[in-house]
Amino acid sequence: MASEQELDAFLRQVQQRAFKRTVYAVRDDDAALDIVQDAMIRLAGKYGDRPASELPPIFQRILSNATMDWFRHRKVHQAVFSNLSDFEGPDGDDTLDLLEILDTLDTRSDAEGADEQAQRRQMLALIEQEVAALPARQREAFLLRYWEEFDVAETAAAMGCSEGSVKTHCSRAVHALARALRERGIGR
Amino acid sequence: MSRRDSDLLEARVAARLTALLTQAAAELPGGVDARLRAAREQALDAARR
Numbered sequence: 249m250a251s252e253q254e255l256d257a258f259l260r261q262v263q264q265r266a267f268k269r270t271v272y273a274v275r276d277d278d279a280a281l282d283i284v285q286d287a288m289i290r291l292a293g294k295y296g297d298r299p300a301s302e303l304p305p306i307f308q309r310i311l312s313n314a315t316m317d318w319f320r321h322r323k324v325h326q327a328v329f330s331n332l333s334d335f336e337g338p339d340g341d342d343t344l345d346l347l348e349i350l351d352t353l354d355t356r357s358d359a360e361g362a363d364e365q366a367q368r369r370q371m372l373a374l375i376e377q378e379v380a381a382l383p384a385r386q387r388e389a390f391l392l393r394y395w396e397e398f399d400v401a402e403t404a405a406a407m408g409c410s411e412g413s414v415k416t417h418c419s420r421a422v423h424a425l426a427r428a429l430r431e432r433g434i435g436r
Numbered sequence: 437m438s439r440r441d442s443d444l445l446e447a448r449v450a451a452r453l454t455a456l457l458t459q460a461a462a463e464l465p466g467g468v469d470a471r472l473r474a475a476r477e478q479a480l481d482a483a484r485r
Contacts, residue, residue: 252480252484256480259476259480260476263472264461264462264464264472267461267464267468267472268460268461277465277468281472281475284472284475285474285479288475288478289475289478289479289482292479292480293479293485296482296483346449347448347452350453350456371456372459372460373460375453375456375457376460379453390450391454393450394450394453394454395454395457395458422449423446425453426449
């Protein structure tokens with residue numbers, strides 16, 4: 249059974265990503281905060297007696313369900329359908345270019361001037377916009393697998409789908425992001 | 437490019453993107469930190485009941 253300290257530590261560790269992940273889905277900060285709050289309360293109230301190691305996948309499942317409930321309540325479905333027929337693009341070369349650009353973005357320096365900071369923020373905002381624009385299942389798989397660092401099996405359990413589906417969603421998400429960011433001028 | 441190389445490249449790109457998402461998440465809009473703290477406290481209250 250998770251102690252109160254373990255529960256608190258887990259919620260502190262996950263809260264920012266949970267909020268961001270929900271904002272990407274619902275595009276509304278206040279709604280995202282309500283959803284995250286409900287998910288935290290539901291986790292603590294119903295599953296607080298579980299071992300600490302079980303809390304991450306349970307919480308992500310609760311958060312996903314709470315987000316779906318929000319959409320159902322609003323009767324709005326923000327499904328983003330992309331034409332996936334060309335999402336793979338050239339055979340990895342452009343993805344390599346994107347990797348090089350992302351590497352330079354990831355190395356912040358205290359010596360960055362105001363212009364460089366503004367450029368960095370703009371780039372981060374672009375990346376967030378494209379993550380938010382992914383189809384819901386691709387975004388969920390990508391964030392759980394790579395941001396929450398779940399393995400494939402944990403991601404499949406949290407999403408209620410097969411491991412094969414997780415791999416497909418993740419692959420499509422990464423390629424869709426690479427393509428979208430190339431089209432917006434990153435990685436050229 | 438082999439399937440293995442493609443998988444490795446995918447993982448590397450994903451790792452870079454999520455590192456940047458973490459940077460973006462560290463700069464939350466005003467008031468969000470306080471609301472998340474309040475949400476956490478309500479959750480801990482729920483656990484105690």
